[in-house]
Amino acid sequence: MDSAFGVEANQIVSEVEEFEALLHSDTNILEQLGAMFIYKNESDAACAKGLLQEADLFEDIHPLIVFENGVEGECFFDYGFKGENRTYLLKESLIGFSLIGDGDNQQMIEMAKLQIEEHVVYQATIDYHELFFVERQLSELMKRIAEAYKCGTMFLDLDKWKKKL
The missing domain is CATH 3.30.70 (Alpha-Beta Plaits)
Structure with missing residues (x-):
C-alpha cells in the first residue's frame, strides 16, 4: 500500500x-x-x-x-480504478481496517469476514495483515459486525498506516 x-x-x-x-x-x-x-x-x-x-x-x-495486489469487492468501481500495473482507491471516501481476535476464535473471525465481504470495496494483505476497505460511512456497521462475532476492528489512519500496523 x-x-x-x-x-x-x-x-x-x-x-x-x-x-x-x-x-x-x-x-x-x-x-x-x-x-x-x-x-x-x-x-x-x-x-x-x-x-x-x-x-x-x-x-x-x-x-x-x-x-499492486489485492481483490476488488462488489463496490470497487464506485471508489477505485485500475491502472496498467496498479489499483487506485479514493482515499477520502474509504476507511481501512483489519479484524482482530485471539487464535481461539479464528472460526468467528472467518464468519465475520463472510458478512463484511458484501460491503468490501477492496481487500489486500500487507505484512501478514488482512486489510478491508469499505465506504467511510460504514465504520459503525463494521464494528457491530465484528462485535457480533466476538472479534474487534482495528481501523487504520490511512495517512499513517505503517505506524498502526
Whole structure:
C-alpha cells in the first residue's frame, strides 16, 4: 500500500496534444488514465493542478491509496480504478481496517469476514495483515459486525498506516 495523487482534468485535455506533452515534460507522471494524471508526490500534483487551472482544464485532485495486489469487492468501481500495473482507491471516501481476535476464535473471525465481504470495496494483505476497505460511512456497521462475532476492528489512519500496523 502506497499513496499517490490523481489530478483530474477536463475530458477535452486529450484534444490538446501540446498540453498533454507539457504535463509530461514538466511533471513526473506516474501513470495517465484518460484525463486522470497520477503522481507519486504532492508537489508534482500541485504543479499539474496549476498548469491545468491556467488552461481552465482542472477538475479535481484526489488523494489515492495505491496497491499492486489485492481483490476488488462488489463496490470497487464506485471508489477505485485500475491502472496498467496498479489499483487506485479514493482515499477520502474509504476507511481501512483489519479484524482482530485471539487464535481461539479464528472460526468467528472467518464468519465475520463472510458478512463484511458484501460491503468490501477492496481487500489486500500487507505484512501478514488482512486489510478491508469499505465506504467511510460504514465504520459503525463494521464494528457491530465484528462485535457480533466476538472479534474487534482495528481501523487504520490511512495517512499513517505503517505506524498502526
